[in-house]
Amino acid sequence: MDPIIPTVDFASDTPEKQAEIIKNALGSVGFFAVLNAGPKVEDTEAMFEHSKSFFSLSMADKELYLAGKSGSGYTKLLSQALGEGKRDHKETFSYGKYCSLEEQPMPSPFKDDSSIYETIKRFYDGCHEVSERLMELFALALELPKEHFRQSHSYGLNTAMSLIHYPALSKNEEMKLTEMDIRAGEHRDWGTLTMLFQSSTPQPGLQISLPRSIIHANNPSRKNGNDYEDTYEWYDAPVPAKGGFLVNVGLGMELWSNGMYKATLHRVIFPVSEGEKSGTTKDRYSMAFFVQPDDNVAFQPILPGGKIDNTIKAITSGELFNSKLQESMDRFKAIPNVA
Ligand SMILES: O=C(O)CCC(=O)C(=O)O
Numbered sequence: 001m002d003p004i005i006p007t008v009d010f011a012s013d014t015p016e017k018q019a020e021i022i023k024n025a026l027g028s029v030g031f032f033a034v035l036n037a038g039p040k041v042e043d044t045e046a047m048f049e050h051s052k053s054f055f056s057l058s059m060a061d062k063e064l065y066l067a068g069k070s071g072s073g074y075t076k077l078l079s080q081a082l083g084e085g086k087r088d089h090k091e092t093f094s095y096g097k098y099c100s101l102e103e104q105p106m107p108s109p110f111k112d113d114s115s116i117y118e119t120i121k122r123f124y125d126g127c128h129e130v131s132e133r134l135m136e137l138f139a140l141a142l143e144l145p146k147e148h149f150r151q152s153h154s155y156g157l158n159t160a161m162s163l164i165h166y167p168a169l170s171k172n173e174e175m176k177l178t179e180m181d182i183r184a185g186e187h188r189d190w191g192t193l194t195m196l197f198q199s200s201t202p203q204p205g206l207q208i209s210l211p212r213s214i215i216h217a218n219n220p221s222r223k224n225g226n227d228y229e230d231t232y233e234w235y236d237a238p239v240p241a242k243g244g245f246l247v248n249v250g251l252g253m254e255l256w257s258n259g260m261y262k263a264t265l266h267r268v269i270f271p272v273s274e275g276e277k278s279g280t281t282k283d284r285y286s287m288a289f290f291v292q293p294d295d296n297v298a299f300q301p302i303l304p305g306g307k308i309d310n311t312i313k314a315i316t317s318g319e320l321f322n323s324k325l326q327e328s329m330d331r332f333k334a335i336p337n338v339a
């Protein structure tokens with residue numbers, strides 16, 4: 001168990017305990033781990049196998065599934081920038097509505113292989129089901145009716161599921177790596193919550209930005225007082241046991257909860273240190289289930305005691321999403337073409 005990022009165990013923690021752990025975690029570090037809930041371990045493992053085989057297709061094959069305006073489909077290496085100044089060294093396949101809407105059937109090669117198709121649907125539904133339980137706990141922990149957040153998410157409407165692949169580098173590429181190079185630039189997620197699955201044979205690299213006062217709280221050499229209070233450090237995120245996953249909240253939930261739940265900055269780095277560059281980057285595979293409310297949902301802030309502040313005109317989910325999308329496209333365009 002990680003000393004900083006708490007774990008909610010659905011097999012052993014009571015619902016009251018689950019709500020308490022979640023409230024404390026989201027009020028401080030903004031991340032927690034979940035065990036014994038969500039998709040079956042076999043399905044999660046099968047999804048990672050499916051992800052590996054999809055990303056190992058030739059570029060010509062993958063390009064058949066290029067993401068269009070909706071964002072669903074394949075996105076090539078170095079064509080997004082989650083943070084400033086550097087493109088992300090990753091490729092993704094986003095299911096968007098392929099899993100949830102009959103009128104948007106999954107593209108081949110997925111729908112032609114019935115076993116993969118069924119696994120994807122089961123995995124999606126497992127994620128969806130646990131996301132609803134989590135949203136109920138998020139509400140109960142703030143003394144709100146349990147359906148408060150959950151009811152604003154129509155099945156599969158804005159929620160997206162992505163396979164993410166951070167390829168290993170060739171020796172030549174590794175030798176040219178600089179401090180600036182990044183697998184996923186530093187960012188906060190945008191929506192309600194994100195569930196992140198990391199392959200059980202992972203290449204580490206996910207880091208969370210936390211106040212030094214939290215990271216070093218138990219360090220005896222720490223001096224007294226608030227001397228660390230305002231400085232942040234990158235903390236290596238844990239990889240939960242097989243079948244487990246991390247949860248964090250996005251900017252929408254931070255607004256909705258009036259800051260009681262924090263959208264924490266995070267990034268994925270190349271795990272290389274000076275002097276031992278060669279052969280140290282391996283492939284990293286992760287899968288993210290990004291839960292996003294329906295477009296017209298306004299993030300009306302919650303006041304203490306479970307009241308809602310209806311006096312202000314809060315930004316809606318659709319407005320926030322579109323402004324973040326625009327920002328990210330502008331950021332990408334501003335990056336010079338030279339690597
Ligand atoms: O792949 C990871 O470990 C993190 C990905 C992430 O933070 C994101 O896509 O928003």
Ligand SMILES: [Fe+2]
Nearest residue numbers: 187188189266
């Ligand atoms: Fe993220």
